[in-house]
Amino acid sequence: MSTETTKERESDPNRDVPPDAAVAADEPKPYRKNASPEKGKTIIDMSAVTKTFFRGKEPLTVLDGLSLAIEEGAFEALMGPSGSGKSTLLNLIAGLDRPTSGKATVAGHDIGAMSDGELAKFRARHIGFIFQSYNLMPVLTARENVELPLLLTKLSGAERKKRAETALRVTGLENRMDHYPRQLSGGQEQRVAIARAIVHDPTILVCDEPTGDLDRKSADDILELLTKLNVDFKKTILMVTHDPAAAERATVTRHLNKGKLE
Numbered sequence: 001m002s003t004e005t006t007k008e009r010e011s012d013p014n015r016d017v018p019p020d021a022a023v024a025a026d027e028p029k030p031y032r033k034n035a036s037p038e039k040g041k042t043i044i045d046m047s048a049v050t051k052t053f054f055r056g057k058e059p060l061t062v063l064d065g066l067s068l069a070i071e072e073g074a075f076e077a078l079m080g081p082s083g084s085g086k087s088t089l090l091n092l093i094a095g096l097d098r099p100t101s102g103k104a105t106v107a108g109h110d111i112g113a114m115s116d117g118e119l120a121k122f123r124a125r126h127i128g129f130i131f132q133s134y135n136l137m138p139v140l141t142a143r144e145n146v147e148l149p150l151l152l153t154k155l156s157g158a159e160r161k162k163r164a165e166t167a168l169r170v171t172g173l174e175n176r177m178d179h180y181p182r183q184l185s186g187g188q189e190q191r192v193a194i195a196r197a198i199v200h201d202p203t204i205l206v207c208d209e210p211t212g213d214l215d216r217k218s219a220d221d222i223l224e225l226l227t228k229l230n231v232d233f234k235k236t237i238l239m240v241t242h243d244p245a246a247a248e249r250a251t252v253t254r255h256l257n258k259g260k261l262e
């Protein structure tokens, strides 16, 4: 059973250097600010999904027949004890891994049925991944870090720069574009990482403890930014968090325990 906190509200992974950037943004449209999610349309649909890892011959079932439907435009939080399978679930939704059995459909794509190349395209089109650790390249400026996912696209240098700057403006870093990560606070580094996650205008933002390393004030600022990306830019957001105050920002909070949603 999922716990719904009913706050009424209206209502496309960047790993370090995404290898899938080669196929990112073939037909780029900068920030579909006015794109309206279709109300009631399911964008993430998991049905009886299991995920089993093997340690040697020893199977470890991490997700155990999990079903889940998330509507386009939602901002959902996912909580649960350490080891309950939260990151495993995010990785499936982000197309970084495939289910062992069951069906996971994300933005109309059957994750289990796609080849590695198709998954890369899927991620480049639909997924922005935000981690607890910012994974910025220390030798690159904020702008260059954000440009990274676009480097292997056909976009011109000028267009890449423009998009990186747009993304940095959206995240409130217009005055920090030429700063190196070491010259930024943790909250600002996370904003750069968020800019990098949205620079290819993904449909879905998948966040794995995005405020885990931040103090309360910086965490609240990041949560405010995620809310803006959800409300103004219509991004569907799924956020894993251990922080009840962070989960409060979401419209729905789900609890995962021992591979099942409670």
Ligand SMILES: Nc1ncnc2c1ncn2[C@@H]1O[C@H](COP(=O)(O)OP(=O)(O)OP(=O)(O)O)[C@@H](O)[C@H]1O
Pocket: 053, 054, 060, 062, 080, 081, 082, 083, 084, 085, 086, 087, 088, 089
């Ligand atoms: N690639 C893998 N190979 C083997 N075991 C794995 C793999 N990925 C995850 N696991 C195991 O699956 C279980 C769930 O891991 P997962 O990272 O999803 O937990 P989590 O809920 O995100 O925990 P935390 O809150 O600590 O981040 C753990 O026991 C972990 O060791």
Ligand SMILES: [Mg+2]
Pocket: 086, 087, 088, 208
């Ligand atoms: Mg985790």
